[in-house]
Amino acid sequence: MSFLRPLLVSLAAASLCNCDKTPVQTQGGGKPLVVATTTMIADMVREIGGEDIELAALMGPGVDPHLYKPSAEDAQKLGTAKAIFYNGLMLEGRMSELLDRLAAQGRAVHAVTSKMPAASLLQSDDGSHHPDPHVWGDAKLWTSAIEVVVEGLGAVIPGKKAVFAERGSRLKADYLALHEWALAESAKIPAERRILITSHDAFNYFGRAYGFQVVGVQGISTVSEAGLADVAKTVDFIKSKQVKAIFVESSVPHATIERIAKDSGAKIGGELFSDALGTPGETVVIDGQSYDCGTYPGMLRSNVSSIVKALN
Ligand SMILES: [Zn+2]
Numbered sequence: 001m002s003f004l005r006p007l008l009v010s011l012a013a014a015s016l017c018n019c020d021k022t023p024v025q026t027q028g029g030g031k032p033l034v035v036a037t038t039t040m041i042a043d044m045v046r047e048i049g050g051e052d053i054e055l056a057a058l059m060g061p062g063v064d065p066h067l068y069k070p071s072a073e074d075a076q077k078l079g080t081a082k083a084i085f086y087n088g089l090m091l092e093g094r095m096s097e098l099l100d101r102l103a104a105q106g107r108a109v110h111a112v113t114s115k116m117p118a119a120s121l122l123q124s125d126d127g128s129h130h131p132d133p134h135v136w137g138d139a140k141l142w143t144s145a146i147e148v149v150v151e152g153l154g155a156v157i158p159g160k161k162a163v164f165a166e167r168g169s170r171l172k173a174d175y176l177a178l179h180e181w182a183l184a185e186s187a188k189i190p191a192e193r194r195i196l197i198t199s200h201d202a203f204n205y206f207g208r209a210y211g212f213q214v215v216g217v218q219g220i221s222t223v224s225e226a227g228l229a230d231v232a233k234t235v236d237f238i239k240s241k242q243v244k245a246i247f248v249e250s251s252v253p254h255a256t257i258e259r260i261a262k263d264s265g266a267k268i269g270g271e272l273f274s275d276a277l278g279t280p281g282e283t284v285v286i287d288g289q290s291y292d293c294g295t296y297p298g299m300l301r302s303n304v305s306s307i308v309k310a311l312n
Contacts, residue, residue, distance in 0.1 A: 032082040032156050037092050038065050039277035040136045041085050041112055041145070043296045048149050048167045052160050056081070061279045061294065064251045066222045069094045082156045083108040085149060089121070089133035091275075093223065110152045112145035122204050128221075134275070137206030139179035139300060143172045178297050179209070185304045186210040189311050196307060197234065197246040197266075199226075199257050202274035210304070217256055226256045231263070238264040245269030245310035251276040269310025273299045 031054040036042035042057035049055060056077045059068055065087070070078070078084060078098070086092055086099055088111025103109040113121075113135055120141055121131035136142045150168035154161040186194065194212045196203055201216030217234050218226045238246065238260070246266045248254040250273050261268050270286075273293055278284065280294025286305040292298035 033077065033080055034153070034156065035077050035081040035084045037068075037084075037086040037095065038275070039063075039294075040142075040296050040299075041087060041149075043277060043294075044112070044145060044171070045085055045149055045153075047171050048146070048164050049153050050163075050167060052157060052163070053153065059276065061276055062251050063276050064222055065091050065275050066093050068092060070098055078102060081107075083110065083152045085110050085112055085152060087111065087133055087135075088113045089135070090128070090130045091133035093221065108152060108155060110148050112148045115144050115147055116141060122208065124201075132201070132204050134202045135205050136296070137203055138209035139175045139182060140209065141205060142296075143175045146172050146175070174297060178300055182210050182300060182304045185308050186212070188308055193244070193311050195241055195243050195311075197238065197243060197260075198272060198274065199249045199252040199254075200274070202249065203272075206303075212307075217260065218252075222252055231256065231260055234260050235264040238266050247272045247306070247310070249274040250278065267310070270306035272303045272306060278302075 031052065033056060034045060034049060034053045035056045035058060036045045037058050039057060039059060039061060042055060045053070046055055058070065058074050058077070059065055075098070084099070084102065084107065086095070086109070090096060092099065099109055113133070116135060121135070124130065124132050135145075146168045150164045153164045191211070195215065196207060196212040197215045197217070199216065200218040200222050201214070203212070203214045203216065206212065207214035215234065215237060217230050218224070237243075243264075243266050245268065246257055246261055246264075247269050248257045248271050250271050252274065257268065260266070277296065277299045278293030281292065282294060283290040283298075284293050284302045285291075286302065286309060289305065291302040291305070293302050
């Protein structure tokens with residue numbers, strides 16, 4: 001596959017990224033290199049692949065996948081990876097062309113959403129023709145991504161298929177327990193107060209799973225910024241529903257939500273992790289409980305706890 005590398009590098013060089021949050025590359029040890037795009041996917045691949053793979057996560061904490069452009073270094077990793085896991089459903093909007101090209105060349109490129117039944121996917125209401133990509137908001141739905149990773153890694157190291165399957169089923173049990181916990185916690189908020197207002201529409205699956213009406217000021221992607229009309233509409237909505245708290249997101253600039261809080265009188269209920277996890281090992285403490293938001297379960301628990309605390 002080495003003939004692909006110059007092509008990939010030149011492809012990515014045309015759209016170089018200025019991101020200052022590029023994660024540390026891990027290479028070597030003779031283990032197969034596996035690439036994951038978002039932090040949520042990287043956490044899953046790390047849990048299932050464990051010590052048997054060399055994992056490279058392209059997007060770091062706080063990085064917005066809608067806007068992420070692959071760097072030349074990313075293209076090199078993608079060019080040598082034995083398997084590539086990405087979200088799909090146009091989440092990685094600016095990487096789509098490169099990922100499609102790699103898939104067309106017969107590379108092991110896996111969209112982790114590929115096994116989700118069409119009926120389980122929400123449509124975007126912004127006129128785009130692809131489903132809402134923020135599927136990890138529903139821990140139960142997110143378990144179907146595990147199957148894709150287990151199979152994909154099994155194809156890379158056939159001798160470890162059983163090991164990956166075992167780790168996958170343990171992870172599935174964890175996610176299902178997390179789902180039950182999130183249901184029980186959300187139920188502590190009276191139904192009429194379960195209104196979740198955030199910067200962009202990243203929480204529609206979360207809202208469907210855990211019983212929240214969700215309002216994202218900016219729509220489904222962060223590519224277009226919120227206009228004055230969106231801000232005014234949200235302020236009116238908050239006043240009419242007497243919403244007590246609204247939320248900023250870790251991967252989206254806070255200005256719009258701060259403006260809305262000021263104009264509406266709602267307080268900012270905390271920072272939610274929408275499209276990226278936090279920094280591994282860095283904990284968030286809410287009501288005496290600490291959460292490692294660098295992991296998917298820690299991130300979801302932190303989000304639910306912030307929301308329950310602010311809206312209850
Ligand atoms: Zn998003």
